Amino acid sequence: MKKYSISLLAAYTKNNRVIGSQRKIPWNIPSERNRFKNICSGKKIIMGRKSFEEIGHALSYCTIVIISKTKQECPPGCMLFKNLKQAIKSIAEEKTIDGNNIPEILICGGEKIYRQTIKYASRIYATEIYKDFDGDRYFPALNKKWTKTIEETREENGIKYDYVTYIKK
Numbered sequence: 133m134k135k136y137s138i139s140l141l142a143a144y145t146k147n148n149r150v151i152g153s154q155r156k157i158p159w160n161i162p163s164e165r166n167r168f169k170n171i172c173s174g175k176k177i178i179m180g181r182k183s184f185e186e187i188g189h190a191l192s193y194c195t196i197v198i199i200s201k202t203k204q205e206c207p208p209g210c211m212l213f214k215n216l217k218q219a220i221k222s223i224a225e226e227k228t229i230d231g232n233n234i235p236e237i238l239i240c241g242g243e244k245i246y247r248q249t250i251k252y253a254s255r256i257y258a259t260e261i262y263k264d265f266d267g268d269r270y271f272p273a274l275n276k277k278w279t280k281t282i283e284e285t286r287e288e289n290g291i292k293y294d295y296v297t298y299i300k301k
Contacts, residue, residue, distance in 0.1 A: 274298065
């Protein structure tokens, strides 16, 4: 029996699925950062070294679990693993607050980590951005196994976007 569920959290352009450009997020949507905080609060979130380097520090509201084959020192307030399998195993073995719930393992980037985990995910929390941006990092395309629910449509800084959740059928 599976002891955990895997969810992905991502913001990407709707047309070409860009998530990054030259190790940066190419848009400025403050509300999207608030959604990230709300979803991640109180959880351990997994991300690759490059994604962590964009943030650059621990976050007070969650524990960042960094995947890196090269990073030698763990930043204060974070956890460091050499591979994704070790990180997932560590989080999955932890007890939740009430001892009964299945822990949600939240994957927060980047491209390589998303590609490795999407086949195991049961949920995707996405911000789909209608404006096109050039980029060099992409979120994987979804197949027909995913059902989409639009939670809210917004516009900020001249950028229209949807908050959506995908559930695997």
